[in-house]
Amino acid sequence: MSERSEGEDGNVLRSKRDATRYQILAEIAERQPAVSQREIADAIGVTSQAVSNYLRDLVEQEYVRKHGRGRYEVTKQGVDWLICRTDELREFVQHVSDDIVGGVEVETAIAAADVSEGDAVSLSMREGALHATPGRSGSTTAVAVTDADEGTDVGVTDFEGVLDYDLGKVTAISVPAVREGGSGAVESAVVADCADSHDLLAVAGTEALAAARTAELDPDVRFGTVEAVREAATKGLDVLLVAVTDELTAHTDALREQNVRYEVIDVRA
Template sequence: MSKNTDDADGSSVLQSKRNATRYQILVQIAERQPAVSQREIADAIGVTAQAVSDYLLDLVEQGYAIKHGRGRYEVTKEGVDWLMSQTDALHEFVQHVSEDVIGQVEIETAIATTAINEGETVSLMMQDGVLRALSGDVGNATAVAVTDATADRDVGVTDFDGVVDYDVGTVTIVSIPHVENGGSATVDPTLISDYVDTHELIATAGTEALAAVRAASLEPDIRFGTVASVREAATKGLDVLLLATTNVLSAHTDELRDGNISYEVVDAAEE
């Protein structure tokens, strides 16, 4: 075998069949070393003994394994490091599939608006940024309850049919100067009060932003307005008023842009 080019382009075992086979063979060597039977490895991973032989030559050439004699191999430190890097990537992928894909596809959580019994059909709607379930088939989107719930309690739902109809929210970002540039003292409190009336949620990011909101005799719904929380609120249909100190402003706009969330930025010092 020639020098493996998959390593040069950073291909993982999820992207390269060749690297997937090399990964399996290295694991088998680590389990069996130093006495390694090529036939046993071939049977274990479902390839030919000749293929195992070719891969072993390549792994030795790569420095991932060392040959001590006929049928005697050992995984090197470089080989262990490569195995660990690929295993970490696999773990992250499996975790993503388990938590973000399968978990969301199979069972979602809603707030029951009525008493719900396990096994009954429920209607789904988005209200105040929260998925809600109503007993009966009366909406555009339905599901089947997998737990019992009384009103205002969480209920598990699955077997979704239809689409929950709601509009993605928007974000208005009021840029608050850093304290070195005047901070909250440069912001007219009435400006914030005017924006509050047209938004469902107030979030602050930065101490200057919190001070500006409190100067308007208001209290934020989200005091520590992380980029993820603001984006999530808008994704769930809420119009968000975010007051952000200038030094964290770009992090929020980048996140909203990546999430295709509509936003506008207002410079409070210039209003």
């Protein structure tokens, strides 16, 4: 392998020149052998002339081999250089993730009253969202890392204690496909009664939406995906899920995995 270029010190992020060389080599490796300097320039945000200059240097250093106009190939030396720099980048990203970002965990809460950066707050789960109340009166406390007015979002960190709240439950109503009766096969009055005792109404499927509207209900979640329903329940909300029959299994499987209570009720007319 050829000698390192001037300024190269083992971390591609420390040299703008090496960072650009890295990007160009990666673009060539992806596009070879037919490589447009304009495409590379557009992809990495530099001028075509800059790409041309870098390519000339890379050819001279035997990182790239040129095969006529617009045809380039990354050499073994170039591949080795890319692999080495990629390993260094991977180690650096891991360090940032584990030692820097991972070491400063910040969550977002709703300020229950005005909060200033550095204030101690007590945390609670209400209406499916984390709330921060000034003071240390609760069983779970943290420290605010931002200022916030009442009702706005605030960053919190340095958690102490365990946040104690009950998971929500899911009541699922199965609506048959339209060819099997659709929303017309569902007892609307029962759907409406069920909605009164739940925090959230989610529908999944067109027949389910029709069943909710027939019961004169306005869904809180128009597209009741597995992730949305499960997230709501794990945040303490009781969810009424009105779903087309063939979508129901995916929901119940996900709820079981998260140990979320659920029941499926029959409301066919």
